[in-house]
């Protein structure tokens with residue numbers, strides 16, 4: 472028996488594959504998923520409530536699923552908009568995964584839903600790594616969080632299709648430096664659109680709905696540099712195409728199938744979850 | 751913390767490989783973790799130890815190799831280490847990177863099998879058992 476095996480599989484291959492299937496399934500029935508990410512308390516629920524209400528006025532069939540560690544408060548708030556809402560309690564898990572989302576949609580998501588907004592758990596670390604089958608990933612930051620938030624959470628901001636600044640009604644009071652914030656976003660995600668909003672004053676409300684409808688209509692969505700690898704697999708991709716990384720350990724084991732150990736086949740498909748069979 | 755979910759995913763995939771290779775124990779698992787993968791290596795190592803308990807990976811070593819983020823500029827053809835926090839615009843001409851060459855990986859590179867477990871070799875197997 473060979474003493475070692477080159478697995479070369481993505482740790483998140485299962486989630487990526489599930490997300491891909493979910494995206495295909497939902498797209499086929501005319502539903503587009505929007506994934507909302509931010510720190511706790513950035514204003515996801517408040518903004519979403521306003522956007523859902525606007526969608527209702529315009530006759531756009533929308534639905535929302537909100538994930539929290541505990542309490543049904545967010546669902547209660549969102550339901551005031553009149554849209555179908557589902558609360559998911561993650562029971563301690565700090566992010567949503569594609570399989571969890573898929574499971575919660577079974578038997579709940581109304582057939583005619585055009586846009587499904589998913590309010591992820593308030594957390595900028597792990598939700599960034601989990602593709603939920605969304606077509607639009609929106610990252611929010613409130614003016615109270617500091618202009619360097621994008622630098623502290625580069626993976627989250629770096630994979631955003633759209634960045635929304637929230638609570639601009641208090642920007643002046645907290646001395647929010649818009650230019651610095653924009654420069655920091657540009658550094659980790661060049662070219663991504665940044666829009667200012669305030670759920671309190673209504674300023675900038677409607678942007679999210681417009682961008683979501685555009686994505687649903689097939690308009691091209693921004694492709695972040697971080698999501699761009701040579702084979703262009705998409706955002707949750709973790710391939711390091713041609714990264715030129717060499718083993719420093721020089722353990723030089725032989726593989727019975729005659730392949731070297733230089734990881735030259737990194738362009739293998741992302742969901743290729745099999746082990747190479749050694750003779 | 752999602753490192754536990756990641757550790758469980760690693761264990762899951764290695765268990766599967768161990769079954770198909772007939773391996774009875776695992777000496778080490780090597781991961782490639784990009785700087786921009788959003789993973790804390792220490793937290794991952796800690797969770798890995800917990801996730802391995804009671805599986806064929808019990809006692810396995812986790813070798814997490816950090817892969818630096820690198821990007822490339824199309825107009826000037828240069829490559830640079832993006833650093834942390836990353837800068838994805840070219841340090842020479844300011845053009846946004848065309849793509850990220852490395853830094854987002856979260857990948858199982860290889861697995862080294864260990865010796866057969868004493869418990870499994872302690873008595874001769876009769877064919878009906880396998």
Ligand SMILES: Nc1nc2c(ncn2[C@@H]2O[C@H](COP(=O)(O)OP(=O)(O)OP(=O)(O)O)[C@@H](O)[C@H]2O)c(=O)[nH]1
Nearest residue numbers: 510511512513514515516517593638641669670671
């Ligand atoms: N001034 C001001 N406050 C706001 C605005 N939007 C939200 N808030 C307040 O900010 C706090 C948090 O808002 P939420 O909408 O609950 O934030 P969230 O991101 O959904 O929070 P979690 O779900 O807990 O992560 C609440 O007290 C809101 O009233 C706004 O536009 N302006």
Ligand SMILES: [Mg+2]
Nearest residue numbers: 515516545590
């Ligand atoms: Mg909320």
Ligand SMILES: [Zn+2]
Nearest residue numbers: 565566597752
């Ligand atoms: Zn998590």
Ligand SMILES: [Zn+2]
Nearest residue numbers: 823826840843
């Ligand atoms: Zn350049």
Ligand SMILES: [Zn+2]
Nearest residue numbers: 475722732860
């Ligand atoms: Zn090796």
